[in-house]
Amino acid sequence: MRAIAYDRHGRAGQVLRLSERPAPAAPAAGQVRVRVLSRPVHPGDLAGVEGFPGAPRQRFATPRIPGLEGMGVVETVGDGVRELRAGQRVAFFPVPGAWSELVTAPADLVVPVPEDVGDETAALMLVNPLTLLSLLRAVEDAQHGQAGPVVQTAAGSSVGKLVSAAALRHGIPLVNLVRSATGAQALRQRFPGLPTVSTADADWRTQVKDATGGRGAQVVLDAVGGSLTGELAGLLADGGTLIAYGQLGSGSTPLESLALTPRALTVRGTSVLQWMTTRTPGERAEDVAFAARLAATAPELFEVAAGYDLADFAKAVDHVRRPGKSGTVLLTSPAP
Numbered sequence: 001m002r003a004i005a006y007d008r009h010g011r012a013g014q015v016l017r018l019s020e021r022p023a024p025a026a027p028a029a030g031q032v033r034v035r036v037l038s039r040p041v042h043p044g045d046l047a048g049v050e051g052f053p054g055a056p057r058q059r060f061a062t063p064r065i066p067g068l069e070g071m072g073v074v075e076t077v078g079d080g081v082r083e084l085r086a087g088q089r090v091a092f093f094p095v096p097g098a099w100s101e102l103v104t105a106p107a108d109l110v111v112p113v114p115e116d117v118g119d120e121t122a123a124l125m126l127v128n129p130l131t132l133l134s135l136l137r138a139v140e141d142a143q144h145g146q147a148g149p150v151v152q153t154a155a156g157s158s159v160g161k162l163v164s165a166a167a168l169r170h171g172i173p174l175v176n177l178v179r180s181a182t183g184a185q186a187l188r189q190r191f192p193g194l195p196t197v198s199t200a201d202a203d204w205r206t207q208v209k210d211a212t213g214g215r216g217a218q219v220v221l222d223a224v225g226g227s228l229t230g231e232l233a234g235l236l237a238d239g240g241t242l243i244a245y246g247q248l249g250s251g252s253t254p255l256e257s258l259a260l261t262p263r264a265l266t267v268r269g270t271s272v273l274q275w276m277t278t279r280t281p282g283e284r285a286e287d288v289a290f291a292a293r294l295a296a297t298a299p300e301l302f303e304v305a306a307g308y309d310l311a312d313f314a315k316a317v318d319h320v321r322r323p324g325k326s327g328t329v330l331l332t333s334p335a336p
């Protein structure tokens, strides 16, 4: 089978290699083997390859295959697996090694794809909706029952659009922040009911303040971080919470430079990787059902920027980083 792997942290375009590798072992009891047809290239996948900021860069004796999410067709089922059968279309998360053509996974991490959900949507069906749920829960925790204005950065991202749609559905007073005038225009067209501000405008801080009714934000959902963090803390009302969930930006902001104590601000992180450990099996099943329903009823929220064959992974990585990209880049494999 083909797989993309890396043996040290570094720029994705430099350390990733495509190679032929032995197929994984036949599934043990409770496992299934899936022929992967499509998997997203999430910014977090690239951060994993490059090394997360603050964590040491490493070399690996055994090459690592990126990716935790994908869709494909069940090839073989192990003993005791009753809910899945060979030939069934499925999505999976979190299953390490999704950037290969075969994965062996515990059956409870593999979910049938509803008939009315296409392959491309199915490849994106889990991570972003589960991230949305974790962000909505973090916002609710931060609001202590008193809903106030929420600002989100990188609002034109795939996750950001899910947040916008959820805000409109649940009446959350959301202000969208993007980094360019063209990004702002595109988002205003998509979500005319939500104020959108571009940080390219000299007076963007005032625009955000006005959009929050002059109060400042109760919560900032931030996927950018880096040198923007101090600015975002400045947008919060006293007692507000900055929820960090991505690191698209560069630079850094020392914690000491934020007025955490005098303004009683909270800074916290959230990661979809905590989903497996923080949710009970029953809650996870409900979350997955939500994701599948959303994929079936609102496929426009699962936009695909482009698909590239595994062999063209370098082009896919470049595309992920292209400013103004809309939607998620997929890596595909031909069906056998």
Ligand SMILES: NC(=O)c1ccc[n+]([C@@H]2O[C@H](COP(=O)([O-])OP(=O)(O)OC[C@H]3O[C@@H](n4cnc5c(N)ncnc54)[C@H](OP(=O)(O)O)[C@@H]3O)[C@@H](O)[C@H]2O)c1
Residues within 6 Å of the ligand: 042, 043, 044, 127, 128, 131, 154, 155, 156, 157, 158, 159, 160, 178, 179, 180, 183, 223, 224, 245, 246, 247, 248, 249, 250, 270, 271, 272, 273, 320, 322, 323, 324, 325, 326, 327, 328
């Ligand atoms: N914590 C978690 O569990 C979790 C899970 C999923 C995703 N995430 C994070 O969520 C974020 C969005 O992911 P996605 O897959 O939805 O992204 P995406 O669809 O690839 O979109 C990326 C967006 O970020 C914007 N952007 C890129 N660099 C930026 C910068 N330096 N400053 C401001 N904006 C910038 C782009 O704006 P332009 O249109 O201007 O290019 C684009 O709108 C990422 O940070 C990702 O790591 C976190």
